[in-house]
Protein backbone atom coordinates (compact mmCIF):
# COMPACT_ATOMS: atom_id res chain seq x y z
CA UNK A 77 0.00 0.00 0.00
CA UNK A 78 2.76 2.44 0.91
CA UNK A 79 5.29 2.57 -1.90
CA UNK A 80 8.66 1.73 -0.49
CA UNK A 81 11.03 4.28 -1.85
CA UNK A 82 14.47 3.78 -0.38
CA UNK A 83 15.14 6.74 1.91
CA UNK A 84 18.22 8.77 1.09
CA UNK A 85 19.28 9.23 4.68
CA UNK A 86 19.25 7.27 7.88
CA UNK A 87 19.30 8.25 11.51
CA UNK A 88 19.68 6.59 14.87
CA UNK A 89 16.52 7.57 16.69
CA UNK A 90 14.28 7.80 13.68
CA UNK A 91 13.80 4.60 11.70
CA UNK A 92 13.87 5.84 8.12
CA UNK A 93 12.91 2.39 6.80
CA UNK A 94 9.63 2.43 8.67
CA UNK A 95 6.41 2.73 6.62
CA UNK A 96 5.22 5.47 8.93
CA UNK A 97 8.40 7.44 8.38
CA UNK A 98 7.67 7.29 4.65
CA UNK A 99 4.06 8.34 5.23
CA UNK A 100 5.32 11.21 7.34
CA UNK A 101 7.69 12.25 4.56
CA UNK A 102 4.88 12.13 2.02
CA UNK A 103 2.84 14.33 4.31
CA UNK A 104 5.71 16.80 4.62
CA UNK A 105 6.05 16.86 0.86
CA UNK A 106 2.43 16.82 -0.27
CA UNK A 107 0.39 17.94 2.70
CA UNK A 108 1.73 21.46 2.72
CA UNK A 109 -0.80 23.16 0.51
CA UNK A 110 -1.71 26.49 1.97
CA UNK A 111 -5.36 27.37 2.54
CA UNK A 112 -4.80 31.12 2.37
CA UNK A 113 -2.79 30.83 -0.82
CA UNK A 114 -5.58 28.79 -2.33
CA UNK A 115 -8.07 31.52 -1.51
CA UNK A 116 -5.71 34.15 -2.93
CA UNK A 117 -4.86 32.29 -6.10
CA UNK A 118 -8.19 30.79 -7.07
CA UNK A 119 -10.39 33.30 -5.35
CA UNK A 120 -14.03 33.12 -4.25
CA UNK A 121 -15.61 35.06 -7.08
CA UNK A 122 -17.00 32.22 -9.17
CA UNK A 123 -18.02 30.19 -6.14
CA UNK A 124 -19.88 33.16 -4.68
CA UNK A 125 -21.62 33.88 -7.95
CA UNK A 126 -22.73 30.29 -8.27
CA UNK A 127 -23.84 30.19 -4.66
CA UNK A 128 -25.99 33.26 -5.15
CA UNK A 129 -27.60 31.74 -8.24
CA UNK A 130 -28.64 28.54 -6.50
CA UNK A 131 -32.18 27.79 -5.35
CA UNK A 132 -32.83 27.66 -1.60
CA UNK A 133 -33.16 23.90 -1.53
CA UNK A 134 -29.96 23.46 -3.53
CA UNK A 135 -28.14 25.68 -1.07
CA UNK A 136 -29.57 23.72 1.83
CA UNK A 137 -28.31 20.52 0.28
CA UNK A 138 -24.75 21.77 -0.19
CA UNK A 139 -24.82 23.33 3.25
CA UNK A 140 -25.86 20.02 4.84
CA UNK A 141 -23.09 18.19 3.05
CA UNK A 142 -20.43 20.72 4.04
CA UNK A 143 -21.75 20.95 7.59
CA UNK A 144 -21.00 17.26 7.96
CA UNK A 145 -17.46 17.99 6.88
CA UNK A 146 -17.14 21.12 9.03
CA UNK A 147 -18.08 19.32 12.22
CA UNK A 148 -16.29 16.16 11.15
CA UNK A 149 -12.99 17.87 10.40
CA UNK A 150 -13.17 19.81 13.66
CA UNK A 151 -13.67 16.61 15.60
CA UNK A 152 -11.03 14.52 13.84
CA UNK A 153 -8.53 17.36 14.29
CA UNK A 154 -9.27 17.50 18.00
CA UNK A 155 -9.22 13.76 18.59
CA UNK A 156 -6.01 13.33 16.60
CA UNK A 157 -4.21 16.09 18.45
CA UNK A 158 -5.06 14.62 21.82
CA UNK A 159 -6.18 10.99 21.93
CA UNK A 160 -4.71 9.44 18.82
CA UNK A 161 -1.33 11.10 19.23
CA UNK A 162 -1.16 9.66 22.70
CA UNK A 163 -2.27 6.20 21.61
CA UNK A 164 0.54 6.08 19.04
CA UNK A 165 2.96 5.85 21.95
CA UNK A 166 1.36 2.63 23.24
CA UNK A 167 3.73 -0.25 24.02
CA UNK A 168 1.63 -2.64 21.95
CA UNK A 169 2.55 -0.78 18.74
CA UNK A 170 5.76 -0.95 16.75
CA UNK A 171 7.80 2.10 15.84
CA UNK A 172 6.09 4.53 18.20
CA UNK A 173 8.30 7.42 17.23
CA UNK A 174 7.51 7.24 13.52
CA UNK A 175 3.81 6.79 14.25
CA UNK A 176 3.88 9.85 16.49
CA UNK A 177 5.70 11.79 13.79
CA UNK A 178 3.02 10.83 11.27
CA UNK A 179 0.29 11.82 13.69
CA UNK A 180 1.60 15.40 13.76
CA UNK A 181 1.17 15.52 9.96
CA UNK A 182 -2.29 14.06 10.25
CA UNK A 183 -3.25 16.60 12.90
CA UNK A 184 -1.86 19.49 10.88
CA UNK A 185 -3.83 18.52 7.80
CA UNK A 186 -7.06 18.01 9.75
CA UNK A 187 -6.74 21.50 11.18
CA UNK A 188 -6.16 22.77 7.68
CA UNK A 189 -9.31 21.02 6.45
CA UNK A 190 -11.25 22.68 9.24
CA UNK A 191 -9.66 26.01 8.39
CA UNK A 192 -10.66 25.68 4.75
CA UNK A 193 -14.27 24.70 5.43
CA UNK A 194 -14.79 27.36 8.06
CA UNK A 195 -13.46 30.18 5.91
CA UNK A 196 -15.21 28.88 2.79
CA UNK A 197 -18.59 28.62 4.48
CA UNK A 198 -18.14 32.03 6.03
CA UNK A 199 -16.99 33.82 2.89
CA UNK A 200 -18.96 32.05 0.17
CA UNK A 201 -22.02 30.63 1.87
CA UNK A 202 -22.58 33.79 3.84
CA UNK A 203 -26.36 33.85 3.83
CA UNK A 204 -26.72 31.81 6.98
CA UNK A 205 -25.39 31.36 10.46
CA UNK A 206 -22.37 29.07 10.59
CA UNK A 207 -22.92 28.18 14.24
CA UNK A 208 -19.63 29.72 15.23
CA UNK A 209 -20.22 29.30 18.94
CA UNK A 210 -20.62 25.57 18.66
CA UNK A 211 -17.91 23.22 19.72
CA UNK A 212 -18.59 19.71 18.52
CA UNK A 213 -16.02 18.40 20.96
CA UNK A 214 -18.24 19.62 23.76
CA UNK A 215 -21.18 17.79 22.28
CA UNK A 216 -22.82 20.64 20.38
CA UNK A 217 -22.91 20.32 16.64
CA UNK A 218 -24.50 21.97 13.66
CA UNK A 219 -28.24 21.19 14.00
CA UNK A 220 -28.47 18.90 10.97
CA UNK A 221 -25.44 16.92 12.16
CA UNK A 222 -26.75 16.68 15.70
CA UNK A 223 -30.32 15.94 14.61
CA UNK A 224 -29.24 13.03 12.42
CA UNK A 225 -27.02 10.14 13.43
CA UNK A 226 -23.84 11.62 12.00
CA UNK A 227 -23.29 13.23 15.39
CA UNK A 228 -23.45 9.74 16.93
CA UNK A 229 -20.53 8.55 14.82
CA UNK A 230 -18.46 11.53 15.96
CA UNK A 231 -19.57 11.05 19.55
CA UNK A 232 -18.44 7.44 19.30
CA UNK A 233 -15.13 8.61 17.87
CA UNK A 234 -14.52 10.83 20.89
CA UNK A 235 -15.26 7.98 23.29
CA UNK A 236 -13.27 5.32 21.45
CA UNK A 237 -10.19 7.46 20.88
CA UNK A 238 -10.20 8.65 24.50
CA UNK A 239 -10.38 5.07 25.70
CA UNK A 240 -7.56 3.99 23.40
CA UNK A 241 -5.37 6.80 24.70
CA UNK A 242 -6.10 5.83 28.26
CA UNK A 243 -5.76 2.05 28.18
CA UNK A 244 -3.12 1.60 25.44
CA UNK A 245 -4.86 -1.71 24.85
CA UNK A 246 -4.54 -3.16 21.31
CA UNK A 247 -8.23 -3.99 21.10
CA UNK A 248 -9.18 -0.45 22.17
CA UNK A 249 -6.74 1.00 19.67
CA UNK A 250 -8.24 -1.21 16.96
CA UNK A 251 -11.74 0.03 17.79
CA UNK A 252 -10.64 3.67 17.75
CA UNK A 253 -8.71 3.26 14.49
CA UNK A 254 -11.68 1.49 12.88
CA UNK A 255 -14.10 4.24 13.77
CA UNK A 256 -11.72 7.07 12.91
CA UNK A 257 -9.73 5.87 9.91
CA UNK A 258 -12.12 3.41 8.27
CA UNK A 259 -15.60 4.65 9.10
CA UNK A 260 -15.11 8.40 9.31
CA UNK A 261 -12.22 8.98 6.91
CA UNK A 262 -12.43 5.89 4.72
CA UNK A 263 -16.17 5.82 4.21
CA UNK A 264 -17.98 9.00 5.29
CA UNK A 265 -15.38 11.46 4.01
CA UNK A 266 -14.83 9.55 0.79
CA UNK A 267 -18.54 9.20 0.06
CA UNK A 268 -18.99 12.91 0.78
CA UNK A 269 -16.04 13.82 -1.45
CA UNK A 270 -17.60 11.82 -4.26
CA UNK A 271 -20.69 14.01 -3.96
CA UNK A 272 -18.53 17.15 -4.05
CA UNK A 273 -16.64 15.89 -7.09
CA UNK A 274 -19.98 15.49 -8.88
CA UNK A 275 -21.07 19.04 -8.06
CA UNK A 276 -19.62 20.70 -11.18
CA UNK A 277 -22.32 18.96 -13.25
CA UNK A 278 -24.86 21.02 -11.32
CA UNK A 279 -23.12 23.84 -9.49
CA UNK A 280 -19.86 25.35 -10.55
CA UNK A 281 -17.85 25.85 -7.35
CA UNK A 282 -14.23 25.73 -8.56
CA UNK A 283 -12.56 26.71 -5.30
CA UNK A 284 -14.47 24.07 -3.36
CA UNK A 285 -13.57 21.45 -5.90
CA UNK A 286 -9.96 22.40 -6.05
CA UNK A 287 -9.57 22.31 -2.29
CA UNK A 288 -11.30 18.96 -2.05
CA UNK A 289 -8.75 17.44 -4.37
CA UNK A 290 -6.10 18.34 -1.81
CA UNK A 291 -8.28 17.24 1.08
CA UNK A 292 -8.91 13.87 -0.57
CA UNK A 293 -5.22 13.31 -1.19
CA UNK A 294 -4.48 14.08 2.47
CA UNK A 295 -7.26 11.72 3.54
CA UNK A 296 -5.75 9.00 1.37
CA UNK A 297 -2.63 9.07 3.54
CA UNK A 298 -4.67 9.06 6.74
CA UNK A 299 -6.62 6.03 5.56
CA UNK A 300 -3.41 4.26 4.56
CA UNK A 301 -2.10 4.87 8.07
CA UNK A 302 -5.29 3.44 9.58
CA UNK A 303 -5.30 0.38 7.37
CA UNK A 304 -1.62 -0.33 8.05
CA UNK A 305 -2.13 0.14 11.77
CA UNK A 306 -5.01 -2.34 11.78
CA UNK A 307 -3.00 -4.78 9.69
CA UNK A 308 -0.22 -4.63 12.28
CA UNK A 309 -2.67 -5.43 15.07
CA UNK A 310 -4.39 -8.19 13.07
CA UNK A 311 -1.06 -9.83 12.28
CA UNK A 312 -0.21 -10.01 15.96
CA UNK A 313 -3.62 -11.42 16.73
CA UNK A 314 -3.15 -14.05 14.03
CA UNK A 315 0.30 -14.86 15.40
CA UNK A 316 -1.50 -15.87 18.60
CA UNK A 317 -0.26 -13.11 20.91
CA UNK A 318 -2.67 -13.13 23.85
CA UNK A 319 -3.00 -9.35 24.34
CA UNK A 320 -4.16 -8.93 20.75
CA UNK A 321 -6.94 -11.48 20.78
CA UNK A 322 -10.26 -9.91 19.86
CA UNK A 323 -8.85 -7.38 17.40
CA UNK A 324 -10.72 -8.64 14.33
CA UNK A 325 -13.95 -9.24 16.19
CA UNK A 326 -13.82 -5.67 17.50
CA UNK A 327 -12.97 -4.16 14.14
CA UNK A 328 -16.07 -5.84 12.74
CA UNK A 329 -18.31 -4.96 15.68
CA UNK A 330 -17.24 -1.30 15.43
CA UNK A 331 -18.49 -1.36 11.85
CA UNK A 332 -21.83 -2.85 12.90
CA UNK A 333 -22.17 -0.21 15.61
CA UNK A 334 -21.39 2.76 13.38
CA UNK A 335 -22.92 1.69 10.10
CA UNK A 336 -26.55 2.65 10.81
CA UNK A 337 -25.50 6.17 11.77
CA UNK A 338 -23.11 6.38 8.86
CA UNK A 339 -26.07 5.76 6.57
CA UNK A 340 -27.69 8.82 8.18
CA UNK A 341 -25.04 10.95 6.50
CA UNK A 342 -26.24 9.70 3.11
CA UNK A 343 -29.79 10.54 4.11
CA UNK A 344 -28.80 13.92 5.58
CA UNK A 345 -27.51 15.39 2.34
CA UNK A 346 -29.92 13.66 -0.04
CA UNK A 347 -33.47 12.75 0.92
CA UNK A 348 -33.55 15.00 4.00
CA UNK A 349 -33.58 18.00 1.63
CA UNK A 350 -35.47 16.43 -1.27
CA UNK A 351 -32.22 15.89 -3.19
CA UNK A 352 -32.55 18.75 -5.71
CA UNK A 353 -28.96 18.24 -6.90
CA UNK A 354 -29.61 14.55 -7.48
CA UNK A 355 -26.87 13.05 -5.32
CA UNK A 356 -29.12 9.98 -5.10
CA UNK A 357 -29.31 8.13 -1.81
CA UNK A 358 -29.30 4.72 -3.51
CA UNK A 359 -25.99 5.14 -5.28
CA UNK A 360 -24.57 6.89 -2.21
CA UNK A 361 -25.38 3.90 -0.02
CA UNK A 362 -24.03 1.53 -2.65
CA UNK A 363 -20.77 3.47 -2.76
CA UNK A 364 -20.57 3.09 1.01
CA UNK A 365 -21.09 -0.65 0.59
CA UNK A 366 -18.31 -0.80 -2.01
CA UNK A 367 -15.93 0.99 0.35
CA UNK A 368 -16.84 -1.29 3.25
CA UNK A 369 -16.10 -4.33 1.14
CA UNK A 370 -12.87 -2.87 -0.20
CA UNK A 371 -11.36 -2.02 3.17
CA UNK A 372 -12.80 -4.51 5.63
CA UNK A 373 -13.04 -7.52 3.42
CA UNK A 374 -10.54 -7.24 0.60
CA UNK A 375 -7.75 -5.26 2.27
CA UNK A 376 -7.98 -6.43 5.87
CA UNK A 377 -9.46 -9.87 5.24
CA UNK A 378 -12.12 -9.45 7.93
CA UNK A 379 -15.17 -11.63 7.77
CA UNK A 380 -18.13 -9.29 7.28
CA UNK A 381 -21.72 -10.44 7.60
CA UNK A 382 -23.38 -8.31 4.94
CA UNK A 383 -26.83 -9.29 6.07
CA UNK A 384 -26.03 -7.83 9.47
CA UNK A 385 -24.77 -4.62 7.84
CA UNK A 386 -27.93 -4.34 5.75
CA UNK A 387 -30.24 -5.13 8.65
CA UNK A 388 -28.61 -2.53 10.89
CA UNK A 389 -28.91 0.11 8.19
CA UNK A 390 -32.43 -0.97 7.36
CA UNK A 391 -33.67 -0.71 10.96
CA UNK A 392 -32.19 2.75 11.27
CA UNK A 393 -33.59 3.83 7.91
CA UNK A 394 -37.07 2.76 9.02
CA UNK A 395 -36.62 4.78 12.16
CA UNK A 396 -35.54 7.99 10.43
CA UNK A 397 -38.25 7.66 7.79
CA UNK A 398 -40.73 8.23 10.62
CA UNK A 399 -39.03 11.41 11.80
CA UNK A 400 -40.38 14.90 11.64
CA UNK A 401 -37.00 16.30 10.68
CA UNK A 402 -38.20 19.91 10.77
CA UNK A 403 -39.11 19.77 14.44
CA UNK A 404 -35.90 17.95 15.28
CA UNK A 405 -33.95 20.71 13.59
CA UNK A 406 -35.91 23.42 15.37
CA UNK A 407 -35.15 21.78 18.67
CA UNK A 408 -31.42 21.76 17.89
CA UNK A 409 -31.62 25.36 16.74
CA UNK A 410 -33.23 26.36 20.04
CA UNK A 411 -30.58 24.45 21.90
CA UNK A 412 -27.95 26.32 19.93
CA UNK A 413 -29.46 29.74 20.59
CA UNK A 414 -29.45 28.94 24.29
CA UNK A 415 -25.81 27.94 24.19
CA UNK A 416 -25.03 31.04 22.23
CA UNK A 417 -26.75 33.11 24.89
CA UNK A 418 -24.53 31.54 27.52
CA UNK A 419 -21.46 32.20 25.37
CA UNK A 420 -22.43 35.84 24.85
CA UNK A 421 -22.98 36.30 28.57
CA UNK A 422 -19.42 35.20 29.12
CA UNK A 423 -20.31 31.72 30.30
CA UNK A 424 -17.81 30.30 27.84
CA UNK A 425 -14.84 31.75 26.06
CA UNK B 426 -31.00 -34.33 -13.75
CA UNK B 427 -28.55 -31.45 -13.43
CA UNK B 428 -29.43 -28.51 -15.68
CA UNK B 429 -26.97 -26.69 -17.84
CA UNK B 430 -26.20 -23.11 -16.85
CA UNK B 431 -27.03 -20.85 -18.52
CA UNK B 432 -30.21 -22.23 -20.10
CA UNK B 433 -33.97 -21.91 -20.05
CA UNK B 434 -34.19 -25.22 -18.22
CA UNK B 435 -31.86 -23.99 -15.50
CA UNK B 436 -33.99 -20.92 -15.05
CA UNK B 437 -37.17 -23.01 -14.74
CA UNK B 438 -35.55 -25.20 -12.13
CA UNK B 439 -34.42 -22.07 -10.30
CA UNK B 440 -37.98 -20.79 -10.26
CA UNK B 441 -39.26 -24.07 -8.86
CA UNK B 442 -36.51 -24.04 -6.22
CA UNK B 443 -37.44 -20.50 -5.15
CA UNK B 444 -41.09 -21.43 -4.90
CA UNK B 445 -40.22 -24.44 -2.77
CA UNK B 446 -38.04 -22.36 -0.47
CA UNK B 447 -40.04 -21.53 2.65
CA UNK B 448 -37.34 -19.15 3.95
CA UNK B 449 -37.41 -17.21 0.71
CA UNK B 450 -41.18 -17.06 0.72
CA UNK B 451 -41.32 -15.60 4.22
CA UNK B 452 -38.40 -13.23 3.77
CA UNK B 453 -39.75 -11.77 0.55
CA UNK B 454 -43.31 -11.29 1.63
CA UNK B 455 -44.40 -7.87 0.39
CA UNK B 456 -41.62 -7.71 -2.20
CA UNK B 457 -42.83 -6.03 -5.39
CA UNK B 458 -46.30 -5.34 -4.02
CA UNK B 459 -46.09 -1.58 -4.31
CA UNK B 460 -43.08 -1.32 -6.56
CA UNK B 461 -41.64 -3.16 -9.56
CA UNK B 462 -39.95 -6.20 -8.02
CA UNK B 463 -39.00 -8.00 -11.19
CA UNK B 464 -35.37 -8.63 -12.07
CA UNK B 465 -33.22 -9.13 -15.09
CA UNK B 466 -29.99 -11.05 -14.60
CA UNK B 467 -27.64 -9.79 -17.26
CA UNK B 468 -24.96 -12.39 -17.80
CA UNK B 469 -22.35 -10.56 -19.83
CA UNK B 470 -19.12 -11.79 -21.41
CA UNK B 471 -20.42 -15.23 -22.28
CA UNK B 472 -17.27 -16.92 -23.63
CA UNK B 473 -18.57 -17.27 -27.18
CA UNK B 474 -15.07 -18.00 -28.43
CA UNK B 475 -15.43 -21.46 -26.84
CA UNK B 476 -15.34 -24.13 -29.53
CA UNK B 477 -17.66 -27.11 -29.68
CA UNK B 478 -14.72 -29.33 -28.79
CA UNK B 479 -14.11 -27.23 -25.65
CA UNK B 480 -17.67 -27.61 -24.37
CA UNK B 481 -18.05 -30.11 -21.53
CA UNK B 482 -17.40 -33.70 -22.58
CA UNK B 483 -21.04 -34.62 -21.77
CA UNK B 484 -22.10 -32.40 -24.64
CA UNK B 485 -19.28 -32.56 -27.13
CA UNK B 486 -18.32 -36.22 -26.70
CA UNK B 487 -21.43 -37.77 -28.20
CA UNK B 488 -21.40 -35.30 -31.05
CA UNK B 489 -17.79 -36.14 -31.83
CA UNK B 490 -18.69 -39.84 -31.87
CA UNK B 491 -21.64 -39.19 -34.15
CA UNK B 492 -19.47 -37.31 -36.57
CA UNK B 493 -16.64 -39.80 -36.48
CA UNK B 494 -18.93 -42.73 -37.11
CA UNK B 495 -20.50 -41.23 -40.24
CA UNK B 496 -20.12 -43.47 -43.30
CA UNK B 497 -18.05 -42.07 -46.15
CA UNK B 498 -21.17 -41.94 -48.33
CA UNK B 499 -22.96 -39.92 -45.67
CA UNK B 500 -20.01 -37.54 -45.48
CA UNK B 501 -20.12 -37.03 -49.25
CA UNK B 502 -23.85 -36.47 -49.07
CA UNK B 503 -23.46 -33.98 -46.25
CA UNK B 504 -20.78 -32.06 -48.05
CA UNK B 505 -22.94 -31.43 -51.09
CA UNK B 506 -25.11 -29.13 -48.89
CA UNK B 507 -22.26 -27.63 -46.87
CA UNK B 508 -22.23 -23.83 -46.63
CA UNK B 509 -19.15 -22.06 -47.97
CA UNK B 510 -18.03 -21.06 -44.46
CA UNK B 511 -17.72 -24.73 -43.56
CA UNK B 512 -15.84 -25.47 -46.76
CA UNK B 513 -13.39 -22.69 -45.95
CA UNK B 514 -12.84 -24.05 -42.47
CA UNK B 515 -12.29 -27.52 -43.87
CA UNK B 516 -9.69 -26.06 -46.20
CA UNK B 517 -7.61 -25.16 -43.14
CA UNK B 518 -7.60 -28.77 -41.88
CA UNK B 519 -5.51 -31.79 -42.85
CA UNK B 520 -6.59 -35.33 -43.78
CA UNK B 521 -9.35 -36.81 -45.85
CA UNK B 522 -12.77 -35.21 -46.24
CA UNK B 523 -14.20 -37.02 -43.24
CA UNK B 524 -11.36 -36.04 -40.93
CA UNK B 525 -11.43 -32.48 -42.15
CA UNK B 526 -15.18 -32.25 -41.63
CA UNK B 527 -14.92 -33.48 -38.01
CA UNK B 528 -12.01 -31.15 -37.24
CA UNK B 529 -13.65 -28.13 -38.89
CA UNK B 530 -16.96 -28.55 -37.09
CA UNK B 531 -15.45 -29.23 -33.67
CA UNK B 532 -13.10 -26.25 -33.89
CA UNK B 533 -15.96 -23.86 -34.62
CA UNK B 534 -16.67 -21.35 -31.87
CA UNK B 535 -20.12 -20.80 -30.38
CA UNK B 536 -20.41 -17.45 -32.12
CA UNK B 537 -19.59 -18.97 -35.53
CA UNK B 538 -21.85 -22.00 -35.27
CA UNK B 539 -24.77 -20.43 -37.20
CA UNK B 540 -22.61 -19.92 -40.28
CA UNK B 541 -21.39 -23.52 -40.50
CA UNK B 542 -24.58 -25.26 -39.40
CA UNK B 543 -27.05 -26.58 -41.93
CA UNK B 544 -29.99 -28.89 -41.50
CA UNK B 545 -28.27 -32.11 -42.56
CA UNK B 546 -25.45 -31.53 -40.08
CA UNK B 547 -27.91 -30.50 -37.41
CA UNK B 548 -29.38 -34.00 -37.47
CA UNK B 549 -26.11 -35.28 -36.08
CA UNK B 550 -26.32 -33.02 -32.99
CA UNK B 551 -27.32 -34.93 -29.87
CA UNK B 552 -30.61 -33.53 -28.51
CA UNK B 553 -29.02 -31.76 -25.52
CA UNK B 554 -26.42 -30.00 -27.60
CA UNK B 555 -28.92 -29.12 -30.29
CA UNK B 556 -31.22 -27.52 -27.74
CA UNK B 557 -28.45 -25.53 -26.05
CA UNK B 558 -26.90 -24.29 -29.27
CA UNK B 559 -30.34 -23.28 -30.44
CA UNK B 560 -30.86 -21.30 -27.22
CA UNK B 561 -27.50 -19.59 -27.54
CA UNK B 562 -28.38 -18.60 -31.07
CA UNK B 563 -31.70 -17.16 -29.93
CA UNK B 564 -30.68 -15.48 -26.71
CA UNK B 565 -27.17 -14.19 -27.15
CA UNK B 566 -27.11 -10.44 -27.61
CA UNK B 567 -23.58 -9.10 -27.96
CA UNK B 568 -22.23 -11.82 -25.72
CA UNK B 569 -24.91 -11.21 -23.08
CA UNK B 570 -27.83 -13.34 -21.93
CA UNK B 571 -30.79 -11.60 -20.31
CA UNK B 572 -32.68 -13.80 -17.86
CA UNK B 573 -35.94 -12.36 -16.61
CA UNK B 574 -37.27 -13.30 -13.17
CA UNK B 575 -40.57 -11.95 -11.94
CA UNK B 576 -40.66 -11.86 -8.15
CA UNK B 577 -43.82 -10.86 -6.36
CA UNK B 578 -44.86 -11.11 -2.73
CA UNK B 579 -42.89 -14.20 -1.79
CA UNK B 580 -43.27 -15.96 -5.11
CA UNK B 581 -41.43 -16.31 -8.36
CA UNK B 582 -44.21 -15.84 -10.89
CA UNK B 583 -42.30 -16.26 -14.09
CA UNK B 584 -38.87 -16.86 -15.53
CA UNK B 585 -37.94 -16.44 -19.13
CA UNK B 586 -34.87 -15.77 -21.20
CA UNK B 587 -35.35 -12.59 -23.19
CA UNK B 588 -34.75 -12.64 -26.90
CA UNK B 589 -35.16 -8.90 -26.97
CA UNK B 590 -33.49 -7.27 -23.94
CA UNK B 591 -35.82 -4.29 -24.28
CA UNK B 592 -38.93 -6.48 -24.08
CA UNK B 593 -39.34 -5.90 -20.34
CA UNK B 594 -38.66 -2.96 -18.09
CA UNK B 595 -37.72 -4.58 -14.79
CA UNK B 596 -37.41 -2.77 -11.46
CA UNK B 597 -33.98 -4.28 -10.83
CA UNK B 598 -31.09 -5.65 -12.77
CA UNK B 599 -28.04 -7.57 -11.63
CA UNK B 600 -25.30 -7.28 -14.19
CA UNK B 601 -21.98 -9.01 -14.38
CA UNK B 602 -19.65 -11.17 -16.41
CA UNK B 603 -20.29 -14.90 -16.70
CA UNK B 604 -17.40 -15.99 -14.41
CA UNK B 605 -18.85 -13.99 -11.50
CA UNK B 606 -22.28 -15.58 -12.00
CA UNK B 607 -20.54 -18.91 -11.90
CA UNK B 608 -18.88 -17.89 -8.60
CA UNK B 609 -22.33 -17.09 -7.25
CA UNK B 610 -23.65 -20.50 -8.27
CA UNK B 611 -20.65 -22.07 -6.64
CA UNK B 612 -21.55 -20.44 -3.34
CA UNK B 613 -20.29 -16.84 -3.34
CA UNK B 614 -22.33 -14.46 -1.15
CA UNK B 615 -24.65 -12.41 -3.34
CA UNK B 616 -24.39 -9.19 -1.32
CA UNK B 617 -20.63 -9.52 -1.15
CA UNK B 618 -20.57 -9.99 -4.94
CA UNK B 619 -22.54 -6.78 -5.29
CA UNK B 620 -20.61 -4.72 -2.74
CA UNK B 621 -17.33 -5.87 -4.23
CA UNK B 622 -18.66 -4.84 -7.65
CA UNK B 623 -18.18 -8.30 -9.13
CA UNK B 624 -21.86 -7.94 -9.91
CA UNK B 625 -23.58 -4.60 -10.32
CA UNK B 626 -26.99 -3.91 -8.86
CA UNK B 627 -29.11 -1.52 -10.86
CA UNK B 628 -32.11 -0.50 -8.78
CA UNK B 629 -33.03 1.06 -5.48
CA UNK B 630 -30.70 0.10 -2.63
CA UNK B 631 -33.13 1.47 -0.07
CA UNK B 632 -35.89 -0.79 -1.41
CA UNK B 633 -33.70 -3.87 -1.03
CA UNK B 634 -32.45 -3.00 2.47
CA UNK B 635 -35.37 -4.52 4.41
CA UNK B 636 -35.16 -7.66 2.26
CA UNK B 637 -31.59 -8.64 3.08
CA UNK B 638 -32.61 -12.21 3.90
CA UNK B 639 -34.59 -12.54 0.68
CA UNK B 640 -31.58 -11.29 -1.27
CA UNK B 641 -29.41 -13.83 0.49
CA UNK B 642 -31.86 -16.64 -0.32
CA UNK B 643 -32.10 -15.51 -3.92
CA UNK B 644 -28.36 -16.07 -4.20
CA UNK B 645 -28.18 -19.18 -2.03
CA UNK B 646 -31.07 -20.85 -3.88
CA UNK B 647 -29.23 -20.33 -7.16
CA UNK B 648 -26.24 -21.95 -5.52
CA UNK B 649 -28.30 -25.00 -4.51
CA UNK B 650 -29.75 -25.73 -7.96
CA UNK B 651 -28.11 -28.90 -9.21
CA UNK B 652 -26.28 -27.62 -12.24
CA UNK B 653 -23.59 -28.18 -14.83
CA UNK B 654 -21.77 -25.33 -16.49
CA UNK B 655 -21.79 -24.85 -20.20
CA UNK B 656 -18.53 -22.92 -19.98
Ligand SMILES: [Fe+2]
Pocket residue numbers: 149152185186189291295
Ligand atom coordinates in the same frame (compact mmCIF):
# COMPACT_ATOMS: atom_id res chain seq x y z
FE1 LIG C 1 -9.79 15.72 7.08
Ligand SMILES: [Fe+2]
Pocket residue numbers: 152186261294295298
Ligand atom coordinates in the same frame (compact mmCIF):
# COMPACT_ATOMS: atom_id res chain seq x y z
FE1 LIG D 1 -8.28 12.70 7.88
